[in-house]
């Protein structure tokens with residue numbers, strides 16, 4: 001059986017697939033594939049390992065002649081029409097849990113960088129402007145004693161709450177269901193989205209992108225933020241109104257924002273790059289050696305299981 005992999009991923013996955021006697025075809029193009037390249041790479045595959053940049057909409061899924069499983073090398077799966085895949089008897093899987101800690105670390109990294117203005121401060125030093133300790137040099141915000149609003153209290157949201165709690169923050173959260181664990185362990189309190197936005201000092205987004213979460217942080221909702229608020233997004237760019245948030249940052253309506261994801265990734269709104277009160281990362285939430293190895297392994301195991309007639313480990317449809 002043939003497995004197509006749309007980009008070079010860690011060797012651990014390839015080894016498992018070879019041991020299972022699959023024929024592997026890895027794209028040699030070292031950038032996200034366009035739709036023609038994606039079709040060419042995947043159309044005759046029995047199983048596919050793809051990236052979050054590969055769009056499997058209805059048209060693309062219709063081009064697949066034999067595919068039984070699409071293993072997304074990511075926890076988010078908004079790049080795949082999972083309902084349509086199901087109609088076509090294609091199992092879609094993702095890589096949950098193993099990237100929880102790495103992604104939560106990235107959220108904290110953004111919170112701390114925004115709070116303590118680390119980008120601005122480092123740039124100042126590299127530009128040769130540091131002339132000595134000064135009482136008012138790059139004053140920022142404390143995390144301790146402040147309120148963190150966690151939007152989406154799934155695994156990653158809870159791992160962020162755990163870190164923030166140990167920093168001495170008070171946790172509130174917005175989620176569809178009641179999350180006893182985050183309440184018991186980190187004294188978190190469930191609130192409405194509006195209440196969360198109007199009372200948080202820090203806001204961190206941890207939702208899947210779907211029709212119901214798209215633009216959830218609309219202009220109207222963003223206007224509820226405190227003037228001293230810090231907003232960080234390690235989920236998906238489309239969850240917030242990026243253009244409006246940029247307007248707010250430009251006119252200092254909030255303190256700062258940290259981005260790991262963007263609305264039109266990999267295009268970055270040029271205005272963002274001109275702002276000092278933002279921290280901009282290139283979608284590296286899960287980017288640690290260990291985590292990416294484990295993601296590759298899980299993606300491979302999902303493909304192997306499905307093609308050998310066993311249950312997928314982490315199906316999403």
Ligand code: GLV
Pocket residue numbers: 052073074075076077099235285286
């Ligand atoms: C990264 O954004 C992921 O969904 O894994």
Ligand code: GLV
Pocket residue numbers: none
């Ligand atoms: C800072 O370096 C201090 O000693 O307060």
